[in-house]
Amino acid sequence: MIVSSENKPIDISAPQAWSSPLQEQRSCSSFDFDAIVVGSGLGGLACAALLAKHSIKVLVLEQHYQVGGYCSSFQRNGFTFTSGVEDISGVEAGDTAQLLAELDLKKEDLFVLNTRMFIIGDKRIRLDGTKQGTVSALSKAFPDEAEAIVRFIDEAEYVLRMEDPGNETVQSWVSITYQQKLDQYFRNPELKSFFCSLLVYIGMPADQVPAQAAIGPCLSYFIVGGYYPKGGPQNFVNSIRDYITAHSGKVLTNKHVDEIIVSDGIVGGVRVGDKTYSSPVVVSNVNAKTLYQRLIAPGRVHKVFVDAIGALPMSISCCMVQIGTDIDLSCLPSHIQVLDKGAHCHCVINSNADHSLAPEGKSSLTFICGGDYRKTPPRGTPEYARYKDERAKTIISRAEAGIPNLQDLQKHILALDISTPLTFERYTSMPEGAIYGFEQSIGLTRPNFKSPIRGLYLASSSTAGGGVESVIGAGLTCARDILGKNTAHSSSS
Numbered sequence: 139m140i141v142s143s144e145n146k147p148i149d150i151s152a153p154q155a156w157s158s159p160l161q162e163q164r165s166c167s168s169f170d171f172d173a174i175v176v177g178s179g180l181g182g183l184a185c186a187a188l189l190a191k192h193s194i195k196v197l198v199l200e201q202h203y204q205v206g207g208y209c210s211s212f213q214r215n216g217f218t219f220t221s222g223v224e225d226i227s228g229v230e231a232g233d234t235a236q237l238l239a240e241l242d243l244k245k246e247d248l249f250v251l252n253t254r255m256f257i258i259g260d261k262r263i264r265l266d267g268t269k270q271g272t273v274s275a276l277s278k279a280f281p282d283e284a285e286a287i288v289r290f291i292d293e294a295e296y297v298l299r300m301e302d303p304g305n306e307t308v309q310s311w312v313s314i315t316y317q318q319k320l321d322q323y324f325r326n327p328e329l330k331s332f333f334c335s336l337l338v339y340i341g342m343p344a345d346q347v348p349a350q351a352a353i354g355p356c357l358s359y360f361i362v363g364g365y366y367p368k369g370g371p372q373n374f375v376n377s378i379r380d381y382i383t384a385h386s387g388k389v390l391t392n393k394h395v396d397e398i399i400v401s402d403g404i405v406g407g408v409r410v411g412d413k414t415y416s417s418p419v420v421v422s423n424v425n426a427k428t429l430y431q432r433l434i435a436p437g438r439v440h441k442v443f444v445d446a447i448g449a450l451p452m453s454i455s456c457c458m459v460q461i462g463t464d465i466d467l468s469c470l471p472s473h474i475q476v477l478d479k480g481a482h483c484h485c486v487i488n489s490n491a492d493h494s495l496a497p498e499g500k501s502s503l504t505f506i507c508g509g510d511y512r513k514t515p516p517r518g519t520p521e522y523a524r525y526k527d528e529r530a531k532t533i534i535s536r537a538e539a540g541i542p543n544l545q546d547l548q549k550h551i552l553a554l555d556i557s558t559p560l561t562f563e564r565y566t567s568m569p570e571g572a573i574y575g576f577e578q579s580i581g582l583t584r585p586n587f588k589s590p591i592r593g594l595y596l597a598s599s600s601t602a603g604g605g606v607e608s609v610i611g612a613g614l615t616c617a618r619d620i621l622g623k624n625t626a627h628s629s630s631s
């Protein structure tokens with residue numbers, strides 16, 4: 139426990155006693171807006187959309203030229219690439235589905251089910267995104283473990299759908315690590331490595347993740363499927379932006395919020411350059427470290443609290459290599475992972491999820507690979523250019539060696555772009571270009587979604603953990619509290 143100068147313990151996850159300023163009797167008419175959301179990542183957009191639905195006068199301010207944060211896309215030479223997100227959970231049932239239902243958006247209009255191939259040694263395991271397909275493909279690839287596969291997937295599905303955390307089976311996933319759970323069921327190391335393949339979505343190794351924590355971000359993709367946003371991630375976030383503006387909300391891009399205005403422990407609005415926008419409620423979609431260290435003037439929040447937030451470790455980052463090629467890969471699934479030791483390769487064929495993302499007969503590819511913020515040379519230096527070059531070469535040679543039909547990739551490149559941890563940091567102000575906000579380890583305490591400043595909320599991966607479904611959940615929790623509809627007061631939403 140961190141202790142303040144008055145020797146009082148400071149718990150960053152502690153619920154705050156204040157209730158929504160909008161639910162109090164005082165008139166809000168003297169303010170420019172009822173609520174201001176800083177940042178248009180999915181946590182911010184989900185919150186703003188639910189507020190707009192309930193006739194709250196909401197303003198979203200985004201520093202970038204387009205909305206979406208890590209859930210966005212860009213074009214090069216006729217190809218569309220993703221800036222981050224390519225595999226979304228909770229679309230069938232979960233927080234993503236809840237948002238769609240709240241906004242009356244149709245899953246079929248916005249998403250397409252991802253298909254996958256895993257390459258392990260001489261095995262090619264193709265999955266169609268359904269539980270039955272997973273069980274059948276895995277049992278064929280690992281016949282000696284077929285019975286254990288059925289039991290494991292059944293139990294994981296049961297825990298995925300079970301809402302009672304006290305349930306005995308759920309508890310058996312809480313008390314041990316994911317590695318221990320896999321060891322209880324399986325002997326074959328290749329099968330275990332298959333079940334660890336999507337741990338990249340948590341960014342921690344199996345022996346540091348509670349088994350239960352692996353169910354949503356990893357195993358759910360094998361049971362209920364993961365989804366790619368139709369037309370690219372930008373299309374999804376633009377649909378939410380359009381919902382907000384159609385419900386009298388305002389979304390302004392190219393607006394970097396310089397300060398969150400606070401006096402006497404109460405939020406009063408934000409400052410963008412020399413313009414202020416007043417509001418009794420401000421929702422920060424910005425990472426909590428950036429929020430408390432850079433956007434709030436010193437002295438407004440207890441220093442020990444700010445230092446405790448500052449000391450939280452960030453999650454892993456990565457590099458992304460985006461390639462447009464004239465090779466037609468339409469015979470392959472949308473996601474391919476090579477799991478062989480020393481030859482790991484994660485390739486997303488965006489144009490196989492949605493053909494409109496590449497010109498006809500061509501393919502839009504995204505490769506995700508390791509990228510260490512501290513080892514990335516400064517932007518604009520020759521070392522940085524060399525670093526990017528080296529990352530691209532490694533990925534291309536791994537793809538050529540491991541992925542069917544890509545043996546000659548180097549000779550067929552029509553567009554190439556490389557994002558590093560510094561790129562992610564630059565475009566989103568996320569410290570260290572962290573993929574998931576704070577580290578997703580077992581013992582990490584997250585800040586509460588209500589700050590010590592009355593009227594200032596947090597809705598982002600900082601409070602809920604990384605991933606689209608989690609941050610949508612964070613945004614909905616926040617909006618419900620503002621609307622006076624919340625019962626949750628926990629640190630994670």
Ligand SMILES: Cc1cc2nc3c(=O)[nH]c(=O)nc-3n(C[C@H](O)[C@H](O)[C@H](O)COP(=O)(O)OP(=O)(O)OC[C@H]3O[C@@H](n4cnc5c(N)ncnc54)[C@H](O)[C@@H]3O)c2cc1C
Pocket residue numbers: 176177178179180181182199200201202205206207208209221222223224225226227393394395396423424425456458562565566567568572573574575597598599600603604605606607609
């Ligand atoms: C490479 C990569 C791949 C990923 N793949 C997946 C995936 O397949 N599936 C999945 O579920 N998750 C994935 N994630 C994680 C997921 O994208 C994030 O956890 C989630 O999108 C974060 O949303 P957020 O609401 O916290 O905000 P962010 O996306 O972090 O956005 C914050 C926004 O705030 C804006 N902002 C910051 N400071 C200011 C300021 N001062 N003024 C105004 N605006 C400001 C930023 O510009 C940004 O738009 C991936 C992430 C990365 C980086």
